[in-house]
Each structure stands twice: as C-alpha cells, then as structure tokens.
Amino acid sequence: MCRILLALLATLTLAAQAPVLIRAGRLLDVRTGKVLADQGLLMKEGRIAATGPWAQVSAAAPKDAALLDLSGQFVLPGLIEAHTHVLLQGNRFSQDYADQILKESVPYRTLRAAAAAKAALNWGFTAMRDLGSEGAGYADVDLKRAIEAGVVPGPRLFVAGRAFSATGTYPLQAYAWELELPSGVRVVDGVDAIRVAVRDEVRHGADWVKVYVDRGAYLGTDGRLRSLTNYRPEELKAFVDEAKRLGKRTAAHVKGWDGIDAALSAGFDTLEHADGFTDDLLDRAVKQGTFWCPTLYAGFWVAEGRGPLGRKYPEMLAIAFKKGLAKGVKIALGSDIGAFPWTENPAKELALMVERGMTPLQALQAATRVAADLLGVRDLGTLEPGAHADLVALSEDPLKDITALQRLRVVIKGGVVVRQEP
Numbered sequence: 001m002c003r004i005l006l007a008l009l010a011t012l013t014l015a016a017q018a019p020v021l022i023r024a025g026r027l028l029d030v031r032t033g034k035v036l037a038d039q040g041l042l043m044k045e046g047r048i049a050a051t052g053p054w055a056q057v058s059a060a061a062p063k064d065a066a067l068l069d070l071s072g073q074f075v076l077p078g079l080i081e082a083h084t085h086v087l088l089q090g091n092r093f094s095q096d097y098a099d100q101i102l103k104e105s106v107p108y109r110t111l112r113a114a115a116a117a118k119a120a121l122n123w124g125f126t127a128m129r130d131l132g133s134e135g136a137g138y139a140d141v142d143l144k145r146a147i148e149a150g151v152v153p154g155p156r157l158f159v160a161g162r163a164f165s166a167t168g169t170y171p172l173q174a175y176a177w178e179l180e181l182p183s184g185v186r187v188v189d190g191v192d193a194i195r196v197a198v199r200d201e202v203r204h205g206a207d208w209v210k211v212y213v214d215r216g217a218y219l220g221t222d223g224r225l226r227s228l229t230n231y232r233p234e235e236l237k238a239f240v241d242e243a244k245r246l247g248k249r250t251a252a253h254v255k256g257w258d259g260i261d262a263a264l265s266a267g268f269d270t271l272e273h274a275d276g277f278t279d280d281l282l283d284r285a286v287k288q289g290t291f292w293c294p295t296l297y298a299g300f301w302v303a304e305g306r307g308p309l310g311r312k313y314p315e316m317l318a319i320a321f322k323k324g325l326a327k328g329v330k331i332a333l334g335s336d337i338g339a340f341p342w343t344e345n346p347a348k349e350l351a352l353m354v355e356r357g358m359t360p361l362q363a364l365q366a367a368t369r370v371a372a373d374l375l376g377v378r379d380l381g382t383l384e385p386g387a388h389a390d391l392v393a394l395s396e397d398p399l400k401d402i403t404a405l406q407r408l409r410v411v412i413k414g415g416v417v418v419r420q421e422p
C-alpha cells in the first residue's frame with residue numbers, strides 16, 4: 001500500500017515537471033461528438049499543449065516528454081459536476097440534516113468534505129460547482145484554497161459560500177421558539193440588505209450567488225406543481241444585479257412553477273431542480289439561455305423521506321426533462337450529491353439522464369462542454385490546446401454504455417495522474 005503510494009507520488013512529481021505525451025486509443029471530441037482513433041495529447045505545465053493524430057503529435061513532442069500509453073483506452077475531458085454540497089453527507093430525512101448541523105462541528109464537517117472531494121476526484125470529477133455550505137460558513141472556500149494549494153486532493157471548486165433565503169423559509173425550523181438555532185443558509189431580507197450581503201459573500205470568496213427562490217411545493221388545482229416564493233421580485237432582481245455587477249453568476253433553487261417563473265423573471269443564470277417545469281417556462285429558459293441542473297438522482301434518492309408529493313417528484317422531473325431536452329434547454333450535469341451521501345458516485349446521474357431520454361453523447365456533453373459553459377470557463381470540459389490537462393480514461397466505450405463512466409481507469413488533473421488502475 002505504502003509502496004504504491006510512494007510510486008504514485010513519484011509519478012505525480014515527475015508529471016508536474018516534465019511534459020507528458022499521451023497516446024489515446026480513442027479520443028472523444030465533446031464539441032463535435034466525433035470519436036478520433038489513435039490520437040496524441042501533449043500535456044505541459046498542467047495544460048494541453050497539442051492534440052492531433054498520434055504520428056504528428058509524437059513527432060513534434062519534446063524529447064524529454066514522458067510517455068503515458070492509453071492506446072487501449074477511451075479518453076475524454078475530466079467530468080464537471082455542476083451541483084454538489086461537499087459539506088453535506090445525505091439528508092433523506094429532515095432529521096439527517098438537523099443532526100449534521102447540530103451535532104457535527106464545522107471542523108469535523110470540513111474533514112468529511114475533504115474526504116468527499118477526494119472521492120469525487122477519484123471518480124473523475126476534476127471540477128465541481130458547490131452550491132452552498134449548509135450552515136458551515138465559508139468552509140467551502142477554505143477547502144477550495146486547500147485543494148488549490150495542494151494540501152488535500154480534490155476537484156477545481158467553484159463555490160457559493162453561504163446560500164441565501166428569507167426569514168422563516170429554511171431549516172433549522174420548528175424547534176422551541178426560545179432556542180437560538182443555526183441556519184443552513186444566510187438569512188437576508190430587503191433589497192438594500194441583499195445588496196450588502198451579496199458583497200459580503202463575494203468578499204469571503206464566493207464564486208456564485210445561490211438563492212433559495214421557493215419552498216412549500218404543492219399540487220395546484222391547475223394540475224401544475226406550484227410553490228411559495230421566498231422573495232419579492234425586486235429582492236430577487238437585487239441578488240442578480242449585485243452579483244452581475246461584481247462579475248459573479250447566480251443559481252436559483254426552484255421546485256414549483258411559481259419559483260421557476262420568479263427566477264426566470266429575475267434573470268438567474270441557472271435553475272436547480274425545477275421539478276415543476278412546464279412548456280411555457282421551458283420556452284422562456286431556452287430564449288434566455290438559462291442553464292438547468294435537473295438533479296435527477298437526488299430527487300430519486302430523497303423521495304422516500306419527502307412525503308406523498310415528494311415521491312411524485314422523480315416522475316414529474318422525468319416528464320419535464322424529456323420536454324426540456326426536446327426544446328433544447330441547456331442541461332448540465334448536476335446531481336445534488338450531498339443530498340445523497342458521498343459513497344454514491346454522481347456519475348449515476350448520467351445513467352439516469354440517458355434513461356430519461358438523452359443520448360450517451362448528450363450526457364457526456366452535459367458533464368463537460370455544457371457544464372463548462374455554465375461555469376463561464378473556456379479552459380475546462382475540453383481537450384483543446386490551452387485547456388487544463390484534466391482528463392479521464394476508461395477501457396469501455398461510454399457512448400455504448402454510459403454506466404462505464406462509473407468504472408474509470410485513469411484520472412488526470414492539471415497534467416498530474418491522480419488515479420491509475422493497472
């Protein structure tokens with residue numbers, strides 16, 4: 001065990017210094033959807049320096065380049081998870097959530113988050129957008145920094161810090177009134193206070209502004225999944241405007257029609273969950289270029305603990321997903337892992353996306369190119385020259401069987417091999 005670790009560390013050190021030349025048996029170009037045979041990839045200083053047919057790239061490669069032979073492998077860009085909670089370990093029932101906030105200290109939760117980040121990287125997720133620390137302050141910002149500094153292994157993190165909700169709308173709630181209890185969010189009300197709070201989140205290192213836009217979903221007499229909005233329209237607009245002014249993007253938690261309508265009107269960049277999506281709202285999302293993380297796996301996983309209506313969510317979401325796909329909504333991979341424990345590989349979300357109507361290629365694009373667009377970065381989710389040298393390799397063809405993504409052989413982040421199966 002120890003010797004393997006030392007050997008791996010030696011590889012890491014070497015890889016970080018010398019250029020590495022990869023021979024890829026098959027390479028997926030996620031932009032065109034084409035699979036290219038016998039390709040060369042030159043990695044230099046953590047970035048892709050050259051790609052193309054093996055003969056061409058290998059002839060032009062520097063003499064000191066180390067060779068990594070993946071000629072029997074299928075290679076694609078590192079996966080991007082666009083909706084995670086590293087500081088949560090599953091909350092099927094509300095008590096699971098309360099227990100974590102009340103019984104686990106933030107340092108303890110952060111240690112668990114570090115283990116979660118390590119697991120995610122091992123599963124091939126080389127970048128993640130983490131949408132709210134759920135009562136753990138800016139521990140997500142700290143984890144991001146620790147990963148960047150090489151203190152602990154993990155994906156490139158894009159974090160939200162503390163998510164926002166209005167007074168009386170988010171757990172912990174319904175305890176004895178005389179108790180002063182912690183909250184899973186930053187509670188803020190009113191336009192001016194919202195502007196200050198957004199500035200303060202950004203000051204603490206938040207890359208994203210996450211807002212709980214609705215709650216209390218119910219089945220309306222019109223047959224739609226309706227909900228109660230947490231904010232007035234001008235308050236939602238204040239979140240979006242202030243974030244934009246500071247160069248940050250915005251994510252809206254929405255379940256029902258009313259929440260989705262409010263989030264679209266305010267101009268949020270991404271919608272999370274959106275079980276109550278209907279044709280009219282999907283058309284607006286397409287027109288506005290809004291991204292959608294449907295979080296299929298979490299919906300399915302927590303259903304049992306969410307009452308009779310909650311058990312219907314997976315079915316509603318499946319219908320909305322098919323419609324959204326047909327209309328061309330920009331769907332990114334986002335499983336909401338954290339709502340389910342970090343022992344489950346979020347690549348299962350990809351399998352569900354395919355079960356619900358995506359082609360395997362569309363699912364792979366949702367986990368690479370589309371997710372990178374959602375993040376607003378050009379150097380992730382692709383293996384074009386200049387991009388981060390983040391990639392995964394497997395011995396099966398994921399275009400034939402998407403579950404093969406759960407059986408990776410190699411994971412490389414920033415030109416460094418972080419997982420290599422014999």
Ligand SMILES: [Zn+2]
Binds near residue numbers: 336
């Ligand atoms: Zn979430």
